[in-house]
Amino acid sequence: MFSVFLSHLCIGQYSGLSKPLPEYHIKISGFDERVLVMSSLRKPKRIMIRGNNEKEFPYLVKSGEDLRMDQRIENLFLIMNSVMDADPGCRQRKLSLKTYQVISMTPRVGLIEWMRNTQPLKEFLLNTLSDEEQKYLDPKSIHAPVVQHMKWVEKVADKDNKRGFQGMFDKVYIKYSYTETVKEFRLKEGKIPWNLSRRALQRLSSSPEAFYVLRSTLLRSHSVVCICQYLLGIGDRHLSNFMVNLKTGHMVGIDFGHAFGSATQFLPVPELMPFRLTRQLTNLNMPLQVKGQMESCMRHVLRALRADSDLLLSTMDVFVKEPSLDWMNFAEKQMQAGKETDDAAQDEKWYPKQKIQFAQRKLQGDHPCHIMKDELELGHSKREAFRSMVRVLLGDKKENIRAELPAQGLSVEQQVAALIDHATDPNILGRTWGGWEPWV
Incomplete structure (x- = not known):
């Protein structure tokens, strides 16, 4: 159950903009055994999730913080992007925010999409x-x-x-x-x-x-x-x-x-x-x-x-x-x-x-x-x-x-x-x- 929940949310396949089709969603096939521990105060860990499409999805696991604020801010950024996309002046200039996935699992644990490059x-x-x-x-x-x-x-x-x-x-x-x-x-x-x-x-x-x-x-x-x-x-x-x-x-x-x-x-x-x-x-x-x-x-x-x-x-x-x-x-x-x-x-x-x-x-x-x-x-x-x-x-x-x-x-x-x-x-x-x- 956790694996299905994580795969649907973490890889960002439920956008809320269209009807979800779980049969076509990527599922988790496993996790890389290597974990990278960051040097910052709370020691967040980077994990690698392997999908059944033979691709890897890196995420940062953070504990000791309530990530609901970050998650809601990212959702507001998505709304702002939709507003800018509907505006001719912004659309012509390709003005938009680059967003990333944030998943608050409990008030003290969450996942953040690792941004490559x-x-x-x-x-x-x-x-x-x-x-x-x-x-x-x-x-x-x-x-x-x-x-x-x-x-x-x-x-x-x-x-x-x-x-x-x-x-x-x-x-x-x-x-x-x-x-x-x-x-x-x-x-x-x-x-x-x-x-x-x-x-x-x-x-x-x-x-x-x-x-x-x-x-x-x-x-x-x-x-x-x-x-x-x-x-x-x-x-x-x-x-x-x-x-x-x-x-x-x-x-x-x-x-x-x-x-x-x-x-x-x-x-x-x-x-x-x-x-x-x-x-x-x-x-x-x-x-x-x-x-x-x-x-x-x-x-x-x-x-x-x-x-x-x-x-x-x-x-x-x-x-x-x-x-x-x-x-x-x-x-x-x-x-x-x-x-x-x-x-x-x-x-x-x-x-x-x-x-x-x-x-x-x-x-x-x-x-x-x-x-x-x-x-x-x-x-x-x-x-x-x-x-x-x-x-x-x-x-x-x-x-x-x-x-x-x-x-x-x-x-x-x-x-x-x-x-x-x-x-x-x-x-x-x-x-x-x-x-x-x-x-x-």
Whole structure:
């Protein structure tokens, strides 16, 4: 029974779009005896499932995590793909998300489809460094950007800092000015060769034409990833949470443990960026950078999803009916912080309803920074640096386009402009957690 269940779900033969025909489905004939144990914290295992069609299907077995969130996010991505496919502008530009199978078997065990021919974005970029560059950027080197960043953070920390990491970053927001932050951030950016992404694609390309195709695919796919992940509030977008397909150039987002704004609300050093759009990604499109292809693709995707927002919001209803364990824990944290209303306290489904309301605001054109300010307030309003964080988040009218826009009723073009300005602001990137590596 387990074998039949696994074969139908794991190999992704029940799409929900057509009547299932089990007699034609691939069945499991066995498992490879070799198991690859990953080096990450929870030691996930890669297994190889052998089908009766003489093909092998690799999957990652993860334990200790509730994969229902990842599974639901992937289902929402499939809905978004159907919306984009129905939109002429998106279809003409072949805009879609690359998805993968996630199967939550219990609240603590699940399977994730192993994506062949992919590499984490961090390895994809840093593998192009020369031996001399690698020595200089080694995390153990005193010259490495991450080491320099922590020294810069510690410089303004209180000597009797009792709040640890969180207290140090509070001082970063309070004491450092815009000019000091941007100057320091540009110095760290300058330590990294500006063209790592171009080097990486050139290594994969057999001709200038191949490089152009791979570059165009990576830029388009990352633009789609940015907008779709923003609408679902997916955070913790460090370099290891993106995979690059080495054959096609497609960008694939992975690991959705922080979704619907939890990275802003609950992380000790809150993420104040809507998505990852750092120097190596924008430099791939030199000399235009975000203008041209990236901005155009973002507009088409956002316009299509805003036009069909009812479908997305109705699909999110599953989060209300069956919240994951992580969401229940997050709800408890918010209750302890005293940030729920009286009405919410009487409604056991208040937390998922609140998160879906934020998604609804994004789809109706509210200003991204004002939405994030409300998320930040839910988790950090009692912190010493809260007002400074809000000031940095909202931007300065002299420096930022987003500071000139209204809080509500933005057009698609205005919303995308605000998002790009927000994601590329050195005053925000320069103050973030070092593990996010905003200088890459």
